[in-house]
Amino acid sequence: MITVQFFARYRELLNQDQAHMHWDEHLDTVGALRNRLVDRGEPWILLSEPRLMCARNQELCNLDEPLRDGDEIAFFPPVTGG
Amino acid sequence: MPVQVQTAIFDPGQLLNALHRDQLGVGAVVGFVGYVRDFNDGQEVAGMLLEHYPGMTEKALQKIVREAEERWPLSCVDVVHRVGKLEPGEPIVFVGVSSAHRSASFEASHFIIDYLKTRAPFWKKEDTAEGPRWVDAREGDQTALDKWAPRS
Numbered sequence: 001m002i003t004v005q006f007f008a009r010y011r012e013l014l015n016q017d018q019a020h021m022h023w024d025e026h027l028d029t030v031g032a033l034r035n036r037l038v039d040r041g042e043p044w045i046l047l048s049e050p051r052l053m054c055a056r057n058q059e060l061c062n063l064d065e066p067l068r069d070g071d072e073i074a075f076f077p078p079v080t081g082g
Numbered sequence: 083m084p085v086q087v088q089t090a091i092f093d094p095g096q097l098l099n100a101l102h103r104d105q106l107g108v109g110a111v112v113g114f115v116g117y118v119r120d121f122n123d124g125q126e127v128a129g130m131l132l133e134h135y136p137g138m139t140e141k142a143l144q145k146i147v148r149e150a151e152e153r154w155p156l157s158c159v160d161v162v163h164r165v166g167k168l169e170p171g172e173p174i175v176f177v178g179v180s181s182a183h184r185s186a187s188f189e190a191s192h193f194i195i196d197y198l199k200t201r202a203p204f205w206k207k208e209d210t211a212e213g214p215r216w217v218d219a220r221e222g223d224q225t226a227l228d229k230w231a232p233r234s
Contacts, residue, residue: 008133008205009216051219058138060201074135074203078219081132081163081204082116082175082195 001069002033007076013043023069030054030073031063037075051078084159085143087134089166094176101158101180108157112187113178114195120170122217125210130217132165132174135203139163146197150179153193154186161194163204193230199223 004019011017027033038048055074056065067073098113120127147159162176175198179191206217 005135007135007203008207055135055138055203058135058141060142074138076135076203077205077216079200079203080206080217080219081134081202082199 002027002067003072004033004037005072005074007074009077010046010075013046015043023067027067029063029067030056030061030065033067033073034063034075047075049077052076053078084147084161085140086160086162087136087139087143087165088162089164091164091172092162092176094173097160097162097176097178101160101178105157105180107182108180109182110184110187111178111180112184112191113176114191115173116175116195118168118170118172118174122208125208125212125215127170128209128211129167129169130209131167131207131214133205133207134163134165138203142202143198146194146201149197150190150194154181154190156181156186156190159190159194161198163198163202165204196223196226196230200227 002021002023004021006014006017027036034047037044053076054061054063057072094113094115098111101111102108118130143161143163147161150156150159157180160176160178164174168174177191177194179187181187200223207214208217
């Protein structure tokens, strides 16, 4: 099982802060997970934004980061703290 | 505890003084305070809501502080970032650094706030006359990191 979290604008537009997905061997990277979500159509297409940021197990990562069963993945727009 | 994420307001002067207290080897303290402005991108701002990623936020800030400590000889580092509801004029973030000599404190505090702005999972949502709006990331925040690229 993969836990996927969404924050800020993504959380609002997707109308959820968290989703659970069954892991399979095709979900081998964070980018593959993102593509699987985008394939659901609206409103998930917003995750195809080029500026999307992601984290694996609470560390920033790139879309080519390997994905393992049990991971906590987060997708969010560019950060604006400070 | 060099990193703190909290809803409560803080007193920047108190945090700054604490970086020197009982530290007789400290010759320099530098503090940066970020505040909520009442105007942004052409609109009056009545307040803001700061969202974050609990758990990752603290780890991200600790990682940035560790990187600064590896680059400069620092005595103490203190980072405080607020979340939740904030009013114009209130402090959002404090970055304080102490060291024996000034250059390490100046550079490390600048490095920490530049990295925090692009790496720590916080998002600002402003209240404006036209309703709430998510603040967009500034391109300049990303290019600000270039000056900290490893020198060859």
